Amino acid sequence: MLEKLLLNHYEAAAVILSGIGLTNLLLQRNLIKKIIGLNIMDTAVYLFLAAKGYVEGRAAPILIENGSGGWLNSSSIYVNPVPAGLVLTGIVVSVSVTAFALALTLKLYESYGTLNIDEALMKMTEEQKDIEARIDEAEEEVLA
Amino acid sequence: MNEELRAIWQTFFNWVMGIGPRPENEVIPPEPPPDLPFTQKPRDKYSRFHEATLKERYNQWLEIHGLHLFSVLYAGLSVLTCVVIVSLLLATVAELPPFGHERNPANNEVIRRYVEHGGHETGAQNIVAGLILDYRAFDTFGESAVLFTAAVSVLMLLGASRSNKPDDGESPLRHHHAFSKNDTILRGVATLSIPAILMMGCVVVINGHLSPGGGFSGGAILSTALILAANAYGFGRVHDFFSERTFIVSSSTALMIYALSKGYSFFTGANHIHSIIPKGTIGDILSGGLILPLNICVGLIVAGTLYGFYALFSEGDI
Numbered sequence: 001m002l003e004k005l006l007l008n009h010y011e012a013a014a015v016i017l018s019g020i021g022l023t024n025l026l027l028q029r030n031l032i033k034k035i036i037g038l039n040i041m042d043t044a045v046y047l048f049l050a051a052k053g054y055v056e057g058r059a060a061p062i063l064i065e066n067g068s069g070g071w072l073n074s075s076s077i078y079v080n081p082v083p084a085g086l087v088l089t090g091i092v093v094s095v096s097v098t099a100f101a102l103a104l105t106l107k108l109y110e111s112y113g114t115l116n117i118d119e120a121l122m123k124m125t126e127e128q129k130d131i132e133a134r135i136d137e138a139e140e141e142v143l144a
Numbered sequence: 145m146n147e148e149l150r151a152i153w154q155t156f157f158n159w160v161m162g163i164g165p166r167p168e169n170e171v172i173p174p175e176p177p178p179d180l181p182f183t184q185k186p187r188d189k190y191s192r193f194h195e196a197t198l199k200e201r202y203n204q205w206l207e208i209h210g211l212h213l214f215s216v217l218y219a220g221l222s223v224l225t226c227v228v229i230v231s232l233l234l235a236t237v238a239e240l241p242p243f244g245h246e247r248n249p250a251n252n253e254v255i256r257r258y259v260e261h262g263g264h265e266t267g268a269q270n271i272v273a274g275l276i277l278d279y280r281a282f283d284t285f286g287e288s289a290v291l292f293t294a295a296v297s298v299l300m301l302l303g304a305s306r307s308n309k310p311d312d313g314e315s316p317l318r319h320h321h322a323f324s325k326n327d328t329i330l331r332g333v334a335t336l337s338i339p340a341i342l343m344m345g346c347v348v349v350i351n352g353h354l355s356p357g358g359g360f361s362g363g364a365i366l367s368t369a370l371i372l373a374a375n376a377y378g379f380g381r382v383h384d385f386f387s388e389r390t391f392i393v394s395s396s397t398a399l400m401i402y403a404l405s406k407g408y409s410f411f412t413g414a415n416h417i418h419s420i421i422p423k424g425t426i427g428d429i430l431s432g433g434l435i436l437p438l439n440i441c442v443g444l445i446v447a448g449t450l451y452g453f454y455a456l457f458s459e460g461d462i
Binding site for chain 1: 219222226227229233234237238240244245248250251254258260261262269270271272275276280284287288290291293294295297298302355356360426450457
């Protein structure tokens with residue numbers, strides 16, 4: 001198994017990177033660090049796709065002139081162009097998701113003054129209890 | 145035997161539910177004065193002897209040890225999950241076809257078709273550009289729309305709160321303009337490099353069908369020029385020519401042009417109608433059919449969106 005992993009070392013590195021990102025996402029209590037973990041997982045996916053598209057000894061998929069005004073378009077001289085397009089999609093979606101998540105985090109920080117998810121949740125629970133207590137008081141007043 | 149079992153069960157049941165026998169020395173507290181409001185009267189349960197139920201005992205124990213136990217369990221389980229997932233994936237990777245081999249299943253007839261016919265079918269020298277902006281142009285349109293939607297969502301989240309607040313100038317949470325006031329070195333470097341960056345961005349966008357690059361990478365380069373300008377001269381100067389309105393108008397127009405022109409191209413292509421869009425000769429600047437205008441549209445959207453993200457996060461306003 002180890003030889004096979006060494007043969008596919010880019011893919012193995014991508015998988016380990018994605019594991020690091022997932023651990024980061026689960027263990028970090030700071031929301032910004034959680035988003036960084038998500039980005040590490042994205043990067044692992046790009047690495048995996050780029051590695052899958054590579055073919056030994058071939059050129060980048062940009063047509064080369066053949067010297068007599070034509071273009072070399074034999075499929076045996078270029079690497080796979082599809083993963084490049086897929087990685088592009090991945091990058092765009094990752095940028096969008098990261099920006100949206102960071103905006104939500106900023107709003108959370110403005111409301112609760114903390115980036116720690118546990119502290120923010122505790123403050124949320126306290127607020128909820130406060131509101132419930134106030135509702136109870138109001139109900140009593142109405143009953144009285 | 146049956147009686148004994150029943151007695152044991154009764155004791156256990158009482159222990160769980162908290163209904164034990166009343167002890168001899170129980171002190172019943174005096175009744176509370178009647179003028180207390182209803183809710184402040186101690187409840188009946190607490191005024192008499194009360195044996196804790198199993199649930200209450202569990203809750204009590206949880207309050208003391210729960211948080212620590214939870215964090216240990218959570219960390220352990222997450223590490224375990226990750227290790228399991230990584231080892232499963234590594235086992236899969238070991239079974240994958242060898243890296244970089246030309247006979248891999250990924251290099252199939254789709255790739256042959258794209259490489260062999262991409263040149264004369266799309267007119268683009270860069271096969272990836274032909275792939276993403278001609279064969280799979282609706283995918284790229286979706287990407288641009290996703291980016292635009294994200295920018296509008298961030299604008300909605302961060303921009304709206306800013307305009308609702310009374311305009312007292314500085315927001316305490318954001319330290320903007322802290323380092324960019326009259327920084328001579330930054331301004332000098334920006335003056336020298338912004339034209340070069342803009343030119344580089346334009347070259348990458350316009351040569352997207354001839355060389356590596358295209359709308360997304362070129363747009364990112366253009367947005368760095370805008371960000372540098374905003375840092376060197378302040379957001380106000382950039383706002384003079386790139387405001388929220390400019391951003392919305394340019395992005396929407398670019399998306400609209402993209403949708404209409406590509407819709408026309410797909411409609412004619414699918415129905416075998418002659419398209420008026422010339423393909424040009426491969427390798428010229430004006431070649432590749434719609435790829436050049438589409439690259440420019442995408443570049444505009446990306447440049448605006450990335451600068452918009454920066455401005456919104458540091459300033460709260462485009």
